Amino acid sequence: MPDTDPKALRALCRDAAEQAPARWVAGAERDDGTAQVYSPNDGPMRRVVPLAETSGPLARYIAAVSPDVVMAILDRLDAAEQNMRVERQRREACEQQCESLSMSLQDATASAAPDVAGYLAHLRKLRQLHTNLFVAEMNFLRIAVEAGVARAETAERELDEQKRRAEGFKESCVTLTCDRAVILRDQETAERERDAAEDAATAQRDRAKAAERERDEIRNAARALIDAMHTAREAHYVNELAILLGMRERPVVK
Numbered sequence: 001m002p003d004t005d006p007k008a009l010r011a012l013c014r015d016a017a018e019q020a021p022a023r024w025v026a027g028a029e030r031d032d033g034t035a036q037v038y039s040p041n042d043g044p045m046r047r048v049v050p051l052a053e054t055s056g057p058l059a060r061y062i063a064a065v066s067p068d069v070v071m072a073i074l075d076r077l078d079a080a081e082q083n084m085r086v087e088r089q090r091r092e093a094c095e096q097q098c099e100s101l102s103m104s105l106q107d108a109t110a111s112a113a114p115d116v117a118g119y120l121a122h123l124r125k126l127r128q129l130h131t132n133l134f135v136a137e138m139n140f141l142r143i144a145v146e147a148g149v150a151r152a153e154t155a156e157r158e159l160d161e162q163k164r165r166a167e168g169f170k171e172s173c174v175t176l177t178c179d180r181a182v183i184l185r186d187q188e189t190a191e192r193e194r195d196a197a198e199d200a201a202t203a204q205r206d207r208a209k210a211a212e213r214e215r216d217e218i219r220n221a222a223r224a225l226i227d228a229m230h231t232a233r234e235a236h237y238v239n240e241l242a243i244l245l246g247m248r249e250r251p252v253v254k
Contacts, residue, residue, distance in 0.1 A: 006074050006077065006078070009070060009074060010071065010074060013067040013070050013071050013074075014067070016067045017067040017068070019049065020039035020049045020051060020067075021039075022039045022040055022049075023039065023040075023066060023068075024037060024038075024039050024051060024062065024063040024066040025037070025038055025039065025040065025063055026056075026059040026060045026062070026063035027059070029056035029059075033055055033056055034053060034054065034055060034056070034059075035053075035054070035055065035056045035059035035060075036050060036051075036052070036053050036059065037050075037051040037052040037053075037054070037059045037062045037063050038050050038051055039051060105245070120244075122240070123237070123240050123241075123244075126236065126240065127237075130229075130233050130236070133229075134229055134233075137225065137229065138226070141218075141221075141222040141225065141226075144218055144222075145215070145218050145219060145222060148211070148214055148215040148218045149215055151211050151214070151215075152208065152211035152212050152214075152215050155204065155207050155208040155211045156208050158204055158207075158208075159201065159204040159205055159207075159208050162197065162200055162201045162204050163201055165197060166194065166197040166198065166201055169190070169193060169194060169197060170194065
């Protein structure tokens with residue numbers, strides 16, 4: 001069985017790096033299928049250190065597992081082993097904590113067993129009350145949202161009507177065949193009315209945008225209220241369960 005001791009491998013890598021500190025290169029494969037593995041050292045002379053003379057695939061393999069590569073792999077193995085030890089310690093601590101919590105829960109359940117039926121009945125009543133309240137609030141929010149949507153749709157229809165009126169007024173201004181003085185006077189009047197119509201259309205668009213913003217605000221408020229209701233209901237159930245298991249004391253109402 002080959003020696004896989006990391007310390008022995010590191011020693012071998014250091015010895016090999018001292019002999020050939022530069023990268024390892026596999027030369028071109030010859031006609032007979034052999035190739036040379038060498039290390040072109042740095043320096044002005046660029047001295048080549050021959051490493052092995054073998055077949056082409058083995059030469060490429062030897063060049064790929066140079067000392068720096070093996071050292072990097074060993075560093076990653078050491079880091080992985082360290083992480084495994086840390087995770088094992090965390091898992092053991094979590095198992096001990098879970099065992100302690102399980103024993104505490106069993107003790108609390110045994111001590112609170114006589115009052116479980118009464119607490120459960122009380123919890124069922126509270127759950128029904130919360131459900132009824134939730135349904136009523138949802139109906140109110142649905143009605144408010146529908147009213148907001150209806151107002152927005154009405155504003156959009158009014159805006160379309162104003163646009164049609166403005167377009168009809170523009171067409172009527174184009175078809176005027178009066179004399180020049182009358183045309184000029186009517187043109188000024190038409191421009192004023194057109195500006196007024198455009199101002200009205202702009203105001204109508206602003207009202208439509210305001211209605212849309214109001215509808216979005218109502219929807220956002222509805223979503224926030226629903227989330228708050230869910231959070232409050234879950235917190236109440238958790239508190240009741242803690243009281244039921246004896247982990248908390250029920251507050252005394254004075």
